[in-house]
Amino acid sequence: MAAHNLGTELDLSWISKVQVNHPAVLRRAQQVQARRTVKKEWQAAWLLKAVTFIDLTTLSGDDTSSNVQRLCYKAKYPIREDLLKALNMHDKDITTAAVCVYPARVCDAVRALKAAGCNIPVASVATGFPAGQTHLKTRLEEIRLAVEDGATEIDVVINRSLVLTGQWEGSDFIKTSTGKETVNATFPVAIVMLRAIRDFFWKTGNKIGFKPAGGIRSAKDALAWLSLIKEELGDEWLKPELFRIGASTLLSDIERQIYHHVTGRYAAYHDLPMS
């Protein structure tokens, strides 16, 4: 994690001055995806970089210690070793940025990662995820318990009833959505959030991180997100301390593309280990 956002005095005039033109943002969202493309070894390198931004996530009602364990192993070994060797990247210790689970699965994740001998952080969604509509007391207790179990990052669902009435909360990272909404991480929304992050940095010098979550499934999507961050915020945001992608199935598509890049063939389903 980057240095914490120490916060500033709440100045609502910043918010009231913000102007967002919806159709113009939609156009920008379309353009940013069409105007940049990376090919060949650039694409491979960018995809490997994308892996290091992934919060490898499982948020299912039927999660158990066995699938969490499998997830953690995949987080540690996201890309097949021989593929990395072919790219001369096997010694770069490429892992996902974190694993992300429900509070009740934090223990399983911490244990599995320790067994795999790595220090990938465990992130936990908390505070009545995904609605956030529980009492403040239980929300705080939930965070405390998750931290006690070994979670080092907490994805807090903010109290949206407060936001909609203009009472804002501060944070180190902002996330597009829980990933459980009908519409999740979209480019137009991200553009507005990224511009807010940049304005806050220009005003206070604090760098706030950004995490799109939900709906990012293909390697192509991942490249577009990296390029969006590069274009709107710049290279200094392209590190796991400031940028994460919340995703569960993205990793396998990236691995599939790397496989194709290295071998020139399209992988069969069984060629790549599941997560």
Added chain:
Amino acid sequence: MAAATRTAPRAREIFTTLEYGPAPESHACALAWLDTQDRHLGHYVNGKWLKPERRNSVPCQDPITGENLASCLQAQAEDVAAAVEAARTALENWSTLPGARRAQHLTRLAKMIQKHQRLLWTLESLVTGRAVREVRDRDVPLAQQLLQYHAVQAHTQEEALAGWEPMGVIGLIVPPTFSFLEMMWRICPALAVGCTVVVLVPPASPAPLLLAQLAGELGSFPGILNMISGPTSLGPVLASQPGVQKVAFCGAVEEGRTLRRTLAGQGLELSLALGAESLLLLTEAADVDSAVEGVVDATWSDRSQGGLRLLIQESVWDETMTRLQARMGRLRVGRGLDGAVDMGARGAAARDLAQRYVHEAQSQGAQVFQAGDVPSDSPFYPPTLISDLPPASPCAQTEVPWPLVVASPFRTAKEALAVANGTPRGGSASVWSERLGQALELGYRLRMGIVWINAHGLRDPAVPTGGCKESGSSWHGGPDGLYEYLRPSGTPARQPSLSENLNYDTFGLAVPSTLPAGPETGPSSAPPYGLFVGGRFQAPGARSSRPIQDSHGNLHGYVAEGGAKDIRGAVEAAHQAAPGWVGQSPGARAALLGALAAALERRESALAARLERHGVELKVAKAEVELSVRRLRAWGARAQAQGHTLQVAELRGPVLRLREPLGVLAIVCPDEWPLLAFVSLLAPALAHGNTVVLVPSGTCPIPALEVCQDVATLLPAGLVNVVTGDRDHLTRCLALHQDVQALWYFGSVQGSQFVEWASAGNLKPVWVNRGLPRAWDQDAEGAGPELGLRAAQTKALWLPMGD
């Protein structure tokens, strides 16, 4: 399976830097197509390649590597003649086909383009150096949409455009910096309505030739689209070919001016689309980040051919400049065929032009900021932002070239309008403001052909695109684009009426002196003596008069001898009255025209008596008065049905097609029909919100002055000004006046030629009769839709919506 390596070791390095790499688009198919022509391109005429012997040729080069791609023929006059001949032959069949057949053909061409789009976009990007993304994702789809839209228009032509017929053979002249899309905007409506086209494309532009070949390979109607590759200087040769009814030119302002002068008196229509500069007006209520993207769209994304004038409200100046400069730093410039660049190169000429402008701006005190990822060893020019340019410096007056943005501050919206409207250019502009009222106010009051609210550079086949002032008043797209290639049914075809020995320097310069001409006779009392200017009768500056004789040669009365100073005064008065009249609702205008009609009715016997003295039978004279009354009422009613809303695919929100007044409209009335022609011209002009300066019939000006007595009491002062005197002299004064926005001339062949020649000064739209009479008593010619079209100009106002 084991992973077989086929990767360079660079991934490791890129993993750390996360830089962009080259993303080249293969242009093998473009080269293969050039090979089919043995790298030697000719003209494409009548569905066949035409490669005459003994012509000069120019090389077509890759603008980035300088590699010779092909050689292109330079046309000579006989090549042009052959192309026009092919177009004339094809016209006979094509123009008489049912619209549905033409629609079918255009649709087939759209499909043909779809099948060969990769070839089209790689060839265009390879040769012009523009970013392939822009050509591929925007130009090529738009070219197909244009064909489809105009196919629909052709389909409904018999019904929707009844009373109009195709003009004939159209000559189109396009500049070297254009994209093939600009050509498509013009040939689609021309073909749709039944015209055939000869395009003079600059040498070394293979994409239009490819398009012509695709059209030719459809098999049927080979001669409807012909391409001649040659320099713009062949324009007059093209225009002078018999059969060419209209020339459409797009290019630089000065070239347009020259062409206007050259073609004066040749009897053909000329439409001009000049200059490429655009304007962006950024208020403090704007979404600044989005507006910055608007600047990128306008100049640094290879979309437009020109530069941008950027007006920024003072209170957000610093913030905007910071954001703009940060954004510029992320722009990528490179080979157009690279899929990840924002901007390509446009060849040495464009680069040198930009370079020269920047040097001059610097020497005049401007700050220059350049940024972006630009290859250094190259023909590229970086995105450039110029600020602090003194408003009175020469650079601030000249057109901003690609890829430059000239930023200057303004304090209030009112000042922004004054600055924006204070240039001779009237092309396109965007307004950025989240305040609805302010955005609409600015959008309505900018004197531009197109205004986008909170967007820049959107285009759609259904929306008319054009300009006003020196940007040339021609339109393409939408209904207006169709009328460019139509004329009212029954209009006589072009007749060469050029008088070679017309001396422009002396035409109408001197006024023959007039002397007392005998006793005034007759029963009726003369109207007040004087010129009707600023709402009252006043003595002419020259303090002299001209006698008017009746049909028996007796003196009917004296009218004032107006001169240059009187014209100046009349134009000033008209300008002063303009804001008030524009502000009136169409309903209020109609009411005033109705009141004038009623006053004319009351005056019927006096007017009829005047006409009778000039040899008109009393019954006919009464009918003329009655018809004049009807004309006033009819135009009042028509004025209320102005403009409409367009629906555009892919845009949430409407586009308003506004019909705006031209401004001060000067009208030189014909000698015949002294009352009816005067009223028939006055009524549409007023109904559409113009203020007017009229020169009435030379032989019989008194009925017009009679009408002015009612105008004086009924209409606002200065709205209508009537100046009598020597017609050639007054025509000269009006045609050369830079602040007259449009001129209608009904008089001699020489006068028409002079008007066309002189209009090049401020490029005012002119309408001349070339000495031909007009049936003012027939509704088609005296009150037809043509008058309404000519009495107002179109403006497209884009209003995207979103929450």
